[in-house]
Amino acid sequence: MILSSGLLSKFYTMNNDWYSKYSDNIKDYEGYPIGKTLKYLADPEIISLAGGLPSPDIFQKLEFKIASEKSLNSDIDKIMQYSAIPGEPALINAIIKYLKRDNINVTAENILITTSGQQSLDITGRLFLNPDDIVLVDRPTFAGAVVAFQMQKPKFVGIDIQEDGSNVDGFQQKIIELQKTGQKPKFIYVVPDFQNPTGITMSLKKREALLDLSYEFDIPIIEDSPYRDLRYYGETIPAIFSLDQKRGGENVIGLYTFSKIFCPGMRVGFNIGNKEVIEKMTYIKEGNILNTPKYNQDICTAFLEDMNYDNHIKKSIKYYREKLNGFLNTLSKYFPESTGVTWTKPEGGLFLWLTLPEKIDTDKLFFEAIKYKVAFVPGSQFFGENHARNNMRLNFSFCSQDQLTEAVKRLAKCINDQL
Ligand SMILES: Cc1ncc(COP(=O)(O)O)c(C=O)c1O
Numbered sequence: 517m518i519l520s521s522g523l524l525s526k527f528y529t530m531n532n533d534w535y536s537k538y539s540d541n542i543k544d545y546e547g548y549p550i551g552k553t554l555k556y557l558a559d560p561e562i563i564s565l566a567g568g569l570p571s572p573d574i575f576q577k578l579e580f581k582i583a584s585e586k587s588l589n590s591d592i593d594k595i596m597q598y599s600a601i602p603g604e605p606a607l608i609n610a611i612i613k614y615l616k617r618d619n620i621n622v623t624a625e626n627i628l629i630t631t632s633g634q635q636s637l638d639i640t641g642r643l644f645l646n647p648d649d650i651v652l653v654d655r656p657t658f659a660g661a662v663v664a665f666q667m668q669k670p671k672f673v674g675i676d677i678q679e680d681g682s683n684v685d686g687f688q689q690k691i692i693e694l695q696k697t698g699q700k701p702k703f704i705y706v707v708p709d710f711q712n713p714t715g716i717t718m719s720l721k722k723r724e725a726l727l728d729l730s731y732e733f734d735i736p737i738i739e740d741s742p743y744r745d746l747r748y749y750g751e752t753i754p755a756i757f758s759l760d761q762k763r764g765g766e767n768v769i770g771l772y773t774f775s776k777i778f779c780p781g782m783r784v785g786f787n788i789g790n791k792e793v794i795e796k797m798t799y800i801k802e803g804n805i806l807n808t809p810k811y812n813q814d815i816c817t818a819f820l821e822d823m824n825y826d827n828h829i830k831k832s833i834k835y836y837r838e839k840l841n842g843f844l845n846t847l848s849k850y851f852p853e854s855t856g857v858t859w860t861k862p863e864g865g866l867f868l869w870l871t872l873p874e875k876i877d878t879d880k881l882f883f884e885a886i887k888y889k890v891a892f893v894p895g896s897q898f899f900g901e902n903h904a905r906n907n908m909r910l911n912f913s914f915c916s917q918d919q920l921t922e923a924v925k926r927l928a929k930c931i932n933d934q935l
Contacts, residue, residue, distance in 0.1 A: 541669055565920075569911070576823050579822070583815050584815060600807060601801055604629065607813045611627055627788055636740075637665065639804075641668050647669035649701075650694065652674075654682050656904070673694075674901060691735070704726065707739075707743075708739060709743055709747070710747070711865070712742070723753065737767060739757055739768050742773045742775060746829075756768050840862065846925075851931075855873075866912065869908075872931065877905045894907075895907025
């Protein structure tokens with residue numbers, strides 16, 4: 517019998533039609549567009565303003581090593597083991613304290629530790645979205661959120677962001693318009709502090725107005741806050757989550773990550789929200805990653821508790837503020853008004869948004885810029901629908917001051933040659 521099955525196998529050849537076997541959600545999915553551009557950046561002569569990388573200059577390397585040693589020495593058995601799905605109690609307690617400083621009052625049942633902000637977004641999408649559900653977003657919005665939510669095949673409805681944040685009136689009009697056709701957005705996704713990609717911050721008035729909208733139409737707000745502590749100018753504006761709590765609501769889900777304030781390598785983030793929502797999110801995490809590595813959580817606990825958080829943030833702010841200043845000055849020098857090029861002036865975060873004359877398509881310009889040894893992220897990647905073509909996102913946190921200056925010079929030459 518064994519022989520015959522061996523003989524039979526001769527008559528079958530491998531059928532490599534994997535495509536027909538993929539799930540409908542994934543079949544035509546082409547991956548994170550930003551990821552696709554990375555291969556063009558292999559040339560070490562290219563200065564890349566494309567990534568969203570924090571600077572290793574301000575990584576707390578020594579403190580990291582000390583925390584690492586302490587954790588390994590005291591807890592190696594647990595570190596090498598599976599751990600609790602909602603997260604390590606020590607980290608959860610440190611987060612409760614951390615959030616109190618921002619007038620956010622939560623208990624352990626309101627917190628889920630995630631394996632990065634990207635997983636926070638993925639879990640949020642899985643929890644709320646059915647195919648064709650509507651997600652209300654800014655135009656532009658964070659590309660990683662679009663990618664994460666896209667897995668559930670929603671429709672993105674975007675309203676142009678304004679200088680002081682989301683166009684809340686525009687959101688309202690859109691909600692009313694949708695209501696007439698029996699539709700309602702599942703949630704509104706915003707990055708109120710130093711938005712990725714524009715660097716724009718939402719005013720207090722708009723945060724309150726967005727909450728009004730959320731209450732009136734019963735639509736949750738997803739507040740994504742990776743950059744909140746990295747403010748270089750102006751006064752801190754309350755998180756929408758805290759404004760919601762103050763008004764007795766529970767309409768906001770907060771997404772956080774340690775990636776930008778500490779380091780992205782640990783891949784630790786957390787979600788906060790209503791107890792039942794967090795419980796459901798925990799079930800989703802159970803099915804896709806089970807637990808976030810305890811070692812990584814221990815290091816993040818040490819970051820909040822033992823690494824002089826205030827001092828680190830102060831240092832980070834000073835460091836990034838200088839870079840931002842230098843970058844803005846260089847942009848003014850190389851793009852005088854006559855070029856028709858404009859850009860946002862962020863009060864914090866890691867990015868600014870450059871707008872070029874309409875005839876320039878930055879998807880195409882990207883490949884030209886590579887020839888000039890400079891890279892950016894084309895603006896089209898930050899739209900859920902109806903992509904604009906004449907913008908780019910520029911990151912100023914990672915490159916040295918000299919590299920930033922040289923990058924702007926190269927970019928100006930490239931753009932001028934196109935104009
Ligand atoms: C707005 C926003 N949300 C979430 C993330 C994801 O962060 P993480 O690196 O923790 O996955 C980023 C990263 O760039 C971001 O800019």
